[in-house]
Amino acid sequence: MTSASSRPPVDMQSDQVAGIQSDTRVVVANQWQLIWWKFRKHRLAMFAGAVTALYYLVALFAEFIAPYSAGTYSAQHTFLPPQSIQLFQQTEAGWRFFPHVYGHKVQVDQESYKRTYVLDESVVFPVGLFVRGEAYKLWGIFTLDRHLIGAARYGDPVHLIGTDRLGRDVLSRTIYGTRVSMSVGLVGVGLSLLLGVILGGISGYYGGLVDNLIQRTIEILRSLPTIPLWMGLSAAIPLTWPPVRVYFAITVLLSLIGWTTLAREVRGRFLSLKTEDFVIAARLDGVREMQIILRHMAPSMTSHIIASVTLAIPGMILAETALSFLGIGLRPPVVSWGVLLQEAQNVRSIATAPWLLFPGLAVVVAVLGMNFLGDGLRDAADPYQT
Amino acid sequence: MIWYIARRIVYLIPTLLVVSVIAFLVIQLPPGDFLASLISKAEETIDQAQVDALRERYGLDEPIYVQYWKWISGIIARGDFGDSFEWNRPVSDLIWERLGLTMVISLFTLAFIWVVAIPIGIYSAVKQYTIGDYLVTVVGFIGLAIPNFLLALVLMYIAFRYFGQSVGGLFSPEFIDAPWTLERMLDMLSHIWLPVIILGTSGTAALIRVMRANLLDELSKLYVDAARARGLSELRLLFKYPVRVALNPLVSAVAWVFPALVSGSAITSIVLNLQTTGPLLYRSLQAQDMYLAGSLILLVSVLTIIGTLVSDILLAWIDPRIQLQ
Numbered sequence: 001m002t003s004a005s006s007r008p009p010v011d012m013q014s015d016q017v018a019g020i021q022s023d024t025r026v027v028v029a030n031q032w033q034l035i036w037w038k039f040r041k042h043r044l045a046m047f048a049g050a051v052t053a054l055y056y057l058v059a060l061f062a063e064f065i066a067p068y069s070a071g072t073y074s075a076q077h078t079f080l081p082p083q084s085i086q087l088f089q090q091t092e093a094g095w096r097f098f099p100h101v102y103g104h105k106v107q108v109d110q111e112s113y114k115r116t117y118v119l120d121e122s123v124v125f126p127v128g129l130f131v132r133g134e135a136y137k138l139w140g141i142f143t144l145d146r147h148l149i150g151a152a153r154y155g156d157p158v159h160l161i162g163t164d165r166l167g168r169d170v171l172s173r174t175i176y177g178t179r180v181s182m183s184v185g186l187v188g189v190g191l192s193l194l195l196g197v198i199l200g201g202i203s204g205y206y207g208g209l210v211d212n213l214i215q216r217t218i219e220i221l222r223s224l225p226t227i228p229l230w231m232g233l234s235a236a237i238p239l240t241w242p243p244v245r246v247y248f249a250i251t252v253l254l255s256l257i258g259w260t261t262l263a264r265e266v267r268g269r270f271l272s273l274k275t276e277d278f279v280i281a282a283r284l285d286g287v288r289e290m291q292i293i294l295r296h297m298a299p300s301m302t303s304h305i306i307a308s309v310t311l312a313i314p315g316m317i318l319a320e321t322a323l324s325f326l327g328i329g330l331r332p333p334v335v336s337w338g339v340l341l342q343e344a345q346n347v348r349s350i351a352t353a354p355w356l357l358f359p360g361l362a363v364v365v366a367v368l369g370m371n372f373l374g375d376g377l378r379d380a381a382d383p384y385q386t
Numbered sequence: 387m388i389w390y391i392a393r394r395i396v397y398l399i400p401t402l403l404v405v406s407v408i409a410f411l412v413i414q415l416p417p418g419d420f421l422a423s424l425i426s427k428a429e430e431t432i433d434q435a436q437v438d439a440l441r442e443r444y445g446l447d448e449p450i451y452v453q454y455w456k457w458i459s460g461i462i463a464r465g466d467f468g469d470s471f472e473w474n475r476p477v478s479d480l481i482w483e484r485l486g487l488t489m490v491i492s493l494f495t496l497a498f499i500w501v502v503a504i505p506i507g508i509y510s511a512v513k514q515y516t517i518g519d520y521l522v523t524v525v526g527f528i529g530l531a532i533p534n535f536l537l538a539l540v541l542m543y544i545a546f547r548y549f550g551q552s553v554g555g556l557f558s559p560e561f562i563d564a565p566w567t568l569e570r571m572l573d574m575l576s577h578i579w580l581p582v583i584i585l586g587t588s589g590t591a592a593l594i595r596v597m598r599a600n601l602l603d604e605l606s607k608l609y610v611d612a613a614r615a616r617g618l619s620e621l622r623l624l625f626k627y628p629v630r631v632a633l634n635p636l637v638s639a640v641a642w643v644f645p646a647l648v649s650g651s652a653i654t655s656i657v658l659n660l661q662t663t664g665p666l667l668y669r670s671l672q673a674q675d676m677y678l679a680g681s682l683i684l685l686v687s688v689l690t691i692i693g694t695l696v697s698d699i700l701l702a703w704i705d706p707r708i709q710l711q
Contacts, residue, residue, distance in 0.1 A: 220401045222642065223694045225649035225686050228667055229408065232683050235671035236415035318533050322653050325535055326668065341536070345657075350543045357543075360536040367531035 035303055038380040045376020051369035059179040063136040066172035067150035067158065070335045072134065074157065074167035079353045080104060081117055082162040082170075085127055099127045101158055128152035162355040164343050173335055174359045180336040182366070184251055184320045185313040191255035193309060196262030203263065204270025205293065211267075218260045226257050227322065234328045243334045250329050254319050258312060265308045269301045303381040311374035314367040321363050337363050390702050394695055405687040410454050413680035444468070461684075468677035472670065477681045480666065485685055487556065488662040490574075491655075492647045492693075495582045499589045499643065504636070506590075507597025508629060514602060522594060529591035534650050538584045538657040556581070556660045584654050589643045593636060600635050604628035634705045640697035645690040652686075 083101035103123030151158035161171040203214040323329030324338025337359040344356040460466040467477035652664030670678040
């Protein structure tokens with residue numbers, strides 16, 4: 001990334017005066033402003049940042065955004081295909097804005113008794129925003145019954161992404177899954193960060209035998225095949241454990257291996273900062289070790305650590321999805337993307353209901369977004385680099 | 387060189403020790419000892435003498451480190467991995483062919499990754515910031531973002547829906563239990579491309595990025611300008627020096643690609659129903675057939691550690707500077 005960084009951090013204006021003005025802005029700007037300016041120029045990373053923020057918003061307000069609750073089922077509407085929203089309706093007076101979906105008729109094959117759905121354009125279910133629906137408790141505190149999107153008449157079967165084998169709304173379940181899957185990433189990375197910063201810091205700051213020992217440990221951990229190991233360890237989680245404890249056990253398992261990358265990053269930073277003039281000056285002034293680390297070294301590492309953390313989250317999300325998909329990670333009634341994809345475990349169920357792969361799309365977009373975001377952050381992390 | 391290899395092998399010992407302890411832990415983790423679950427699962431009653439013999443063999447009444455010692459010394463001295471209770475056969479009967487197939491798939495995938503990633507990486511670096519480069523970058527990112535098992539599911543669905551064939555498995559039905567013959571080998575080769583592509587995508591995407599970054603670093607160096615000034619043809623210039631230097635980190639990348647491959651193949655194999663270690667491990671974990679599960683984890687780990695060692699030695703051989711560090 002040598003080519004982009006040679007340009008000044010602010011867009012050069014053709015006007016000479018503006019150029020000088022922006023130059024003085026650069027000189028007095030603090031580190032975080034410089035990082036922000038550099039990051040802002042990375043269009044793709046900005047867009048990816050917006051996508052990521054959207055994901056966390058969905059995770060935060062899952063109850064409000066989802067049309068149904070995660071467990072609502074309907075025996076009459078199993079494997080209902082996705083209904084596409086029609087924005088306009090033709091009336092005698094011409095086209096009018098009237099968002100709606102069409103209903104379905106069930107046809108039973110006389111020979112095989114196989115049920116198939118046929119689109120029935122005579123049945124119209126209006127769709128609206130901020131509609132009244134099932135009551136829910138937002139964050140377990142506020143009792144509300146408004147949903148961002150859903151059937152305008154309470155009780156109409158509107159399933160934009162279809163339903164699964166129990167007639168549960170795939171869209172709603174994916175939205176609830178966002179909460180669990182995205183937070184597994186965050187919590188897991190939080191734990192790895194703790195381990196990584198402490199062990200990487202010790203390793204980089206003290207060096208010598210301790211460093212050697214920690215580096216060997218990291219090498220050992222990195223040469224292990226993670227998924228078989230995770231499979232073995234998570235299969236040992238007792239079936240009787242409550243969902244919350246399983247959730248934490250899985251995140252701990254994921255971060256036990258995930259911390260190594262972060263530790264390496266932190267160690268590398270410490271090694272290069274240790275010989276910087278301002279650190280040596282602080283040491284000569286007799287500043288205490290802890291104070292040198294926290295006051296002088298940590299601030300210049302934070303941006304790099306944020307970038308590495310962003311790049312580490314997708315790995316966690318993918319790992320959790322894979323484990324839950326196999327049935328040895330999170331388990332129902334917890335709803336995560338991996339748990340949802342379990343419904344689509346073989347070709348036969350996908351052939352019946354391809355829309356069950358929708359949570360997979362959610363995974364791919366989330367991981368893509370965070371990778372691009374992390375990449376942009378990494379490029380912007382060191383604004384002084386030329 | 388010999389000293390370097392010797393040092394690497396010495397480093398190997400603590401790693402193997404840790405791996406064996408972890409595998410042993412996995413065996414020990416389920417509540418209750420496995421004899422209890424064996425007795426509860428057995429169809430006919432097992433007489434007490436038999437139970438006592440097993441108890442004696444695995445040292446179940448003794449402290450845990452004695453049990454570990456009995457287990458690991460049996461493996462090292464006699465190749466005895468214990469018995470699989472679900473299959474009622476020694477573990478060593480069950481695993482070798484599957485381990486071999488895991489190895490074959492991983493090596494094929496590694497070759498695939500190299501063959502695809504290197505030319506694309508070179509192209510992407512030479513044509514930096516062109517449409518082709520952006521396309522490669524975006525496709526690469528998508529390749530990294532799609533979980534293997536999801537790709538497997540989607541490809542299986544496409545094959546089923548549009549070509550009307552089911553593509554799972556590594557052998558045609560008539561060859562599954564057949565002995566190794568030339569026909570069986572050819573049959574396997576005609577099936578292996580799908581898992582290889584599925585497993586290879588994320589590794590390929592990662593290596594393209596590594597190759598591109600390395601080559602870009604090299605291309606901006608002065609010796610490239612010097613060579614160009616001397617009038618070397620562009621193609622010759624590219625392949626004679628910068629590409630060769632840029633390949634070095636790619637060799638060391640094998641050290642982390644290989645464990646990821648072996649590890650990723652576990653889930654893909656379960657989805658595609660391949661006869662590798664993954665599905666066997668999965669089933670043994672579900673049935674709490676712990677000696678089988680522990681042995682599989684141990685062997686798969688040893689496999690990846692040896693793979694890492696080989697790549698380290700390879701790297702030191704290609705780039706002698708490494709030995710000095």
